[in-house]
Amino acid sequence: MSGSFRTGIGGRIRRERTVRFRFDGVTYAGVEGDTLASALLANGVHLMGRSFKYHRPRGVLGAGADEPNALVEVIRDAGRTVPNLRATQVELYNGLEARSQNRWPSLAFDVGAINNLMAPFIPAGFYYKTFMWPRKAWDALYEPVIRAAAGLGHAPTDPDPDSYLNRYAHCEVLVVGAGPTGLSAALTAARGGGRVMLVDEQCEPGGSLLSEPDVRIDGLSTRDWIARTVAELNANPRVTILSRATAFGYFAHNMIAVNERLSEHQADPVPGAPRERLWQIRAGEVVIAAGAHERPLVFPDNDRPGILLAGAARTYLNRYGVLPGRRVVIATGHDEAYRTAIDLSRAGVEVAVIADLRPRPTGPLVELARALGLPIRTGCAITGSKGGRRVTSARLSAILGAGKLGPPDEIACDAVLMSGGYTPSVHLFSQSRGKLRWDEALSAFLPDVSAERERSAGACRGVFSLEAALADGATAGAAAAGVAPPTPLRTTAVDAEPAGVIGAVPHDRGPGARAFVDWQNDVTSKDLKLAVREGFQSVEHVKRYTTNGMATDQGKTSNINALGVLADELKRPVEKIGLTTFRMPYTPVTFGVLAGMARGDLFDPVRTTPIHGWAVDQGAVFEDVSLWKRARYFPQGGEDMEAAVRRECVAVRNACGIFDASTLGKIEVVGRDAAEFMNRFYINAWTKLGIGRCRYGVLCREDGFVMDDGVVGRIAADRFHVTTTTGGAPRVLNMMEDYLQTEWPELDVWFTSTTEEWAVIALQGPKARDILAGLVEGIDLSQEALPHMALTEGQICGVPTRLFRVSFSGELGFEINVPASHGRRVWEAVWAAGQPHGLTAYGTETMHVLRAEKGFIIVGQETDGTATPDDVGLAWAVGKAKPDYVGKRSLARPSMSAPDRKQLVGLLTESPETVLQEGAQIVASLGLKAPMPVIGHVTSSYYSAVLGRSIALAMVSGGRAKMGETLYSPAGSGDVPVKVVGPVFYDPEGARLNV
Amino acid sequence: MLLITCPYCGPRPEIEFAHGGEAHIARPQDPSSLGVEDWTEFLYMRANPKGVHAERWRHLHGCARFFNALRDTTTDQFVATYKTGEPRPDLTAVTA
CATH class of the missing domain: 3.30.70.1400 (Aminomethyltransferase beta-barrel domains)
Known part of the structure; x- marks a missing residue:
């Protein structure tokens, strides 16, 4: 197919502004105002993708957010590759580079298309049924191969270089959708004087009116009416209009999430400018004016390139000035397709035939088509198509009644435009937890009972006529803002009969024919029927078994037709089957915009102490403790952690250590x-x-x-x-x-x-007092004046201090509390004063070893939320004479003092060099086979340099009664014998503390 | 994100608050005098209703005060919020 399919006049494009772009490596020309899809169609390119499962060649089906086929990757660079974009929503810019997906080596010749020939052997649930055995092959073989063959696009390989913003907003009225209903609603709501926000996913307001050049509203052309309305809204400082902004999630209490795309459509985005913005809008009232989605017809071979929705074809013609073909077949069960036929005919396209499923269609649009002499066949089903990468003919059969069809007739064409009618977009309403009701006359689910302060208006609640939708929007806007509705606007629009058809079109093609219900997931009517025959009754189960309605389009074109097929097969009315849950997001949202600024260093707050910079300068290795960065050890001269910790431990025991306890x-x-x-x-x-x-x-x-x-x-x-x-x-x-x-x-x-007011400098070791002596004023550091577990206030280095005589190391120790702003200066003064005494900086790892040598517990390491004070040897701390304290009554429960509770003990391995694994299990005897009774676990385990051997703390059932016994810790290399000892390994008398 | 009306500060977004479990479970005056059954009831037994639930919230990143709320667990809609120590509002009186 060659030659230009661009019309000479009309549309909202600028023909004089040529835009060059590349698709699958081929350079094409479009014009300003095009989408990628419209520009490709203008070049006669319908083939835009390969289907997910069968790799069937697929053309564009729609013209908007509902597009299931034309998914592309848009590539700026390795960090700016966006997969799964709908070509119908990708605005064209100069130099745009796009790639089709799910094909190898090329879109035209795709090796994976072998799946298409295999289709009779790949029914619904095929993967579930086939790749079950052996289990191990699933991870190693089946899943990787299936994923490689089936996936959608590819994620970018480089980190995302762009920035994203997050904004909160509040308004009295939020209107979602800037079509005729939404514009009318916003205009009316704005007269209430409150803050009004109008958000719309397209590049300009107008919605369906952008494809309606000929209608007049209030005496104006649609173009002028949109311009006048937007100008009035923009003149109101209380009104905000967001374009390229998709309301993708309706959260509790009228919180609406909106994804605004700021630079995606620009050829040369300003470097550093944000790419997208997430709005979280809290609205007093919400007006949903989300419009409707056209339903395809479910007939055999309905997925060839060149077969698209009739309304989409009309949008391509009227908005983008693009012809879908030169000779078209219109297949319909709804009046709207006649509008497409009429407009195309006027644009010079040959309408080969309008095949209407309905036996006696009537109404002004049908009459208008008749008056234009367009060939109409009523009671006529489309039962097939031919063509490779583009449809070449349609197969039509007369419906004779009682399930009988007349002999088929083949009509040559280069496009088939279909319509089953329109499905109201109830996505946001359903996300808000509103309840739907089935409307038999419209064959549609409509909003019924609200759960939030919202109201739907226009096509999304089944009001399809333009004049009625404008009035409905005004009424909704007025009610939301608490003002009187204005006089309804008059239009010249010709209304369509609202009812259409759902489910599968009858055919005589036998069991091999494939009529697609869900294009994106390659689900056919046959697959749905098979699911029912295999026992699936619930619509939620059928969805998961067949994958109907999943993936990026979330069933926008397929859900209602699938319900029609299920209703037929289950012999139950549609409303008894019900809909699957509508999930956010309405259309896919990038991770980037959800993450916003919360990336890298800003992902989580980092807390640092006043002494942090000093530790960095000393080359400390840090660890994360909650949000804090804590110095873990201070390696010297290429030491590893083990060597550094041994040196630091010995220094504290023999001289003095300094430790940052500010956290x-x-x-x-x-x-x-x-x-x-x-x-x-x-x-x-x-x-x-x-x-x-x-x-x-x-x-x-x-x-x-x-x-x-x-x-x-x-x-x-x-x-x-x-x-x-x-x-x-x-x-x-x-x-x-x-x-x-x-x-x-x-x-x-x-x-x-x-916590953050005080810097805390722990000085621990026999030389601590000597180091401190020259630095304090008005403080008597003597054992008599300031014994262990005493505190005093005074001055250090000219700064007020709370000086604690405490020790978490078992050595003579002080904790110097000074105002945080003086922390580093005091630390450095102490450091300098300590150098002649061998003062050594130590980190959390050494702190852990020192306290373990003394049997001091760490809450969260020895305890796990099920340990009582007595379990961890702290019964002495209980104020037994107190009538009450938090936990006292619970501790009086008999089970809290049961003799077999896990109790804190020390463990010593036979070999002094063996360091047990923390978390290792403890068992009572040798040679047990798993599963074996476990009587405890190791909570802390270190090599103690000062003791010249390993030590461990453990929680062992009845441990204090097992002193001296040998237990075992099962390890990969065999059971390790351990001797139960008291938990205090070093200076059990505490002589070193009281000096 | 829920919109929660702190009885001291007014409506604020959920991220300013911390949930505090079921409301109106007073700690007994003298726990040690309670039998095992009564203590277990106080410590562990919660209503977990489908429908209106009286629960505690704390306006952690605001006034930092605890207060009580009636929330419908089926809709997440708040029926009322009120200060700690005040009785649970009588909904029949509210709707009458």
Whole structure:
């Protein structure tokens, strides 16, 4: 097929502005205003893709969002390749490079088309039935091969270089769709004075009017009426119109997600300018004016290139100035196709025949076609077509009644334009959880009961006539804005009978004929019938078995015809079968726009301490602890982690280490009832804790299990400095607020998160006091004045400090709290003062080893949400005399003190070099076969340099009664014998703490 | 995203809030005096209704206060929000 199919006049294109583009490597010319599909059609190219399963050659079917066939990849570069775009919605620009999908090596010659010859052997559920055995072959062989043969487009290979924006908006009235109904609704709603937003997926407002050049509205041409309406809306500062903006999701409480494409249509997007914008619009009222989708006819061979929807053909003619062919057959069960026939005939296209399924079609459009002398065959079914990469003829048969057809007649043509009628687009309404009802007269599901503050108007609720739709939009807009509806507009439109046909067209072609219901998924009427015969009754099951209505078009053209076929086969009315769920997005949305700015460093907040920069300068290796970056170890001279940790551990034990503990959660608990609150909240007793003293606090949930821990210092009678685990601070603060606000509102106490107010410098080791001595003012560091678990306030390096004498290492230790803004300076001063004493920086890994040597637990490592204080050896912390605290009643349950509970113990391997795996299971005896009774698990396991051997902590059932026993840890290399010991491996008397 | 009306601040998007489980489950005054059955009832048993559910929310990223709400679990629509300590609104009175 060659030569130009562009008309000489008409359409909303600029013929003088030539646009060059490439499709599958061939250069073509289009014009400004074209879509990729219209430009290809203008060049006589109908073949635009290969079908998903059978690799059948496919042409464009529609002209908009419902297109199932013409899916293309648009390529700018390796990071800007967008697959699965509908050629009908790709706006042409100079230099556009597009590629067809799902074919190899080329669109015209596709090896995969062998599937088409195999089709009799690939019925519905073929893959489910065939590739079942052996199971292992599925992952290794079947799935990769099937996916390679069947997939849609390819994802880009490079990271997306573009930026995407996210915007929230609020309005009183949101109108979705800027066709005649939506424009009318927005215009009326704007008169209410509130904020009105009008969003539309196309490049300009107008919707179906863009394909209606000849109708007059209110005395104006459609072009002028659109211009006047848009100008009035734009003049109103309270109105926002978004074009190229698809409302793709209707979320709870009138939150509508809109994807606005900003630069996709530009030949040379401004570098760095955003590509798309996600709008999240919260609307007081929503008017859905989403229009309708034309239904194809389900007849044998209905998928050849050159067979398209009649309304789409009319759009190509009237909007883009493109002829779908030179001699066309119109196959229809609906009046609208007559409009196409009339317009094409006037444009010089030969209408070979209008084949109408209906026995006696009447109405003004039918009469107009008759008056023009167009050949009409009524009661006539299209029962087939011929042609390779383009249809060459249509097969027509008279419907004789009682399932009989007359002898077939072959009509030569280069295009078949079909219409079964229009299906209201109820996607957004259904997403809003509104209930649909079946309208028998329209053969359509229509919006019935709303779940949100929304109303549908126009074709999407079955109001198809232009004049009625304009009035319906005005009424809806008026109701949404609370104003009186305006006088209805008059038009010159000729109305079509709204009813059409659904289901399969009768044919006499025998069982081998394939009549496609879902073009995108290659589902035929035969497949649907087979599914019913195999026992599938529910429409949701049939959908999943046959894949009807899946993938990018979400059944826009296929759902209702599939229902018609199912209703016939199940002998049940359509409304008893029901529709499958409409899912968002309405059309595919890029991951880029959903991610927005939340990529890379902005994906998740990163928290760093005031000392972070110093650690970076020292070459620390970091680990993520909740959102924090924590220095894990400080390698020197090419050390690996193991070597660095051994060096750091020995330095702390023998001299002194410095550790950044700023990430510890900190909450200031203040008020007359602060002690009373602490008493009720933590398991410990607090009322007798002296000012200037600290206590290790343990927090349980109401169910008695350990939730958090940390040192708490009493600053004043009414003031506690509470520390929590690094990740636990938000949870603990939330729980404090919960109990205070909802259980004990009578308490006079309040909580302030101070985590980021304090930098915390832990100085641990026998030389700690010597290092600190020269830096503090007004603080007596002596054992007598500031013993272990005491705190004091004073100055360090001229900065106020809360100095805690605490130790998580088992050594003489201080935790220096200074205001965060002074953290780095004080740290560096301490670092400098410590150099003569061998001060060594250490990270979280060494901190873990040191505390494990002392048997100190880490909440979340030794505990797992099912450990009581006693389970982890903290029964001593419980304030037993207290009448109540959070968790006390639960801890009194008999099962909480059962002797076989898992208890914290230490484990020593026979070989001092063997380091157990953390998380490894513990069993009671050798040589057990899986599944074997497991009595515990390893929670912490390290090599201890100072002890010269491995150590481990474990939770073992009845562990404290098993001291000295040998248990086993099954490992890949065989069972590892372990001896149960106490959990404190180093300085069990605590002599090193009290110096 | 739900639109939730904080009784202190007004309507705000769901991302400002944290859900806090079923409302009107008061912690017993003296837990230690409770038998196992009663304590289990308090600790674990929740209504989980299909329909109107009284539940706690916290305006975490706003005023930080806890409050109660009646939400229909079948539609996600809020029927009412009210302050902690106030009785559950009588819906029959509201609709009458």
